[in-house]
Amino acid sequence: MKHAAIGRGPRSGRPDGRRWPAEVSLEELALLADTAGARVVGQTVQRLDSQHPATYIGKGKVEEVASQRLELGYTTVIFDDELTPSQQRNLEKALDVKVLDRTALILDIFAQHARTREGRLQVELAQHEYILPRLRGQWSHLERLEGRIGTRGPGETQLETDRRLIRDKISSLKRQIEQVRKQRALHRRQRARQGVPVLSLVGYTNAGKSTLMRALSGADVLVEDRLFATLDPVTRRIRLPSGATALLTDTVGFIQKLPTQLVAAFRATLEELEEAALLLHVVDITHPNAEEQARTVEETLVELGLADRPRVLALNKVDLLEEEGSGKGEEGWRTALPAWARGGVPVSAAKGWGLGELLREAERALAAER
């Protein structure tokens, strides 16, 4: 599959548009496309004060993209934002290729990667909710959807039948997810009774949460240089420096412009964070947008109602800083840390550096909370 990616300029009216230059966000979209198995053959940005109601980008831009079709040979165009169903339809008509938005792309990645039953249920729900307003009796572009098994009701068109089937499916998925949530809530209460504090790893996708999970607990979790490697939560028992035990959980990473449908769908999983006595916020301190990523995570935590939770900032991948610092050693990169990150604990999950200090800091924060 070949993709062209399109982003909108910084005057986009989105609250995070200022901090995330369109080009940076577009690079991230390219990584997402790569994770989904596509090859990016071209990118373009248009600076607009507001999106075009019918086609998101302006008419001239649509023509420009259409005119590059032969040269680039793209088969799909991905927009770095959420498109309305009618914008998507109009663009597909005008460009005569499949048009996806950021939400559809992330949904696709999640569908490919979710392994556990509840993970799959949550993705399926988000997919069905995404597709419902976009249904128009033609091909539906998330093909995993179990098409038209349709026993058509009296006087129903195929489209109405499809809509009804999808609504039924959504209700059934919601019921199943509700059961999962109840089970999880029960487990949480049981664990809370045991009085073992839960430390939850949170952070931007690819920050190194699973690597840290591995380093701290020995858990054989998946680590990959890829966005959204982890979707299903994992919990392991660890020992704190004082000798006390704690539970450590690893879960799905956050990303800017995380589709609202996914936040809602992943509630059952993200609710695991509710029992966290402490959040270990993992930042890839070597990433050019580390600060924006950290802020996105903080904002997502606020949205999830976790603003008050004590947290420790783990500044991960400092081994890479040391390499860059060409032998100046620890002092070299310590002083190179940006001001916003000064309160954090420098660690290297890959090399096992700073883990003792991180856990000591975690215990201090836990004690202060009590």
Ligand SMILES: Nc1nc2c(ncn2[C@@H]2O[C@H](COP(=O)(O)OP(=O)(O)OP(=O)(O)O)[C@@H](O)[C@H]2O)c(=O)[nH]1
């Ligand atoms: N150099 C270096 N690389 C690291 C370190 N920690 C993690 N990585 C690499 O960063 C990439 C992402 O690591 P993961 O542990 O999968 O990151 P994650 O936060 O769990 O990512 P998602 O589950 O995809 O959200 C992998 O290629 C890791 O090998 C570190 O301390 N140093």
Ligand SMILES: [Mg+2]
């Ligand atoms: Mg992970």
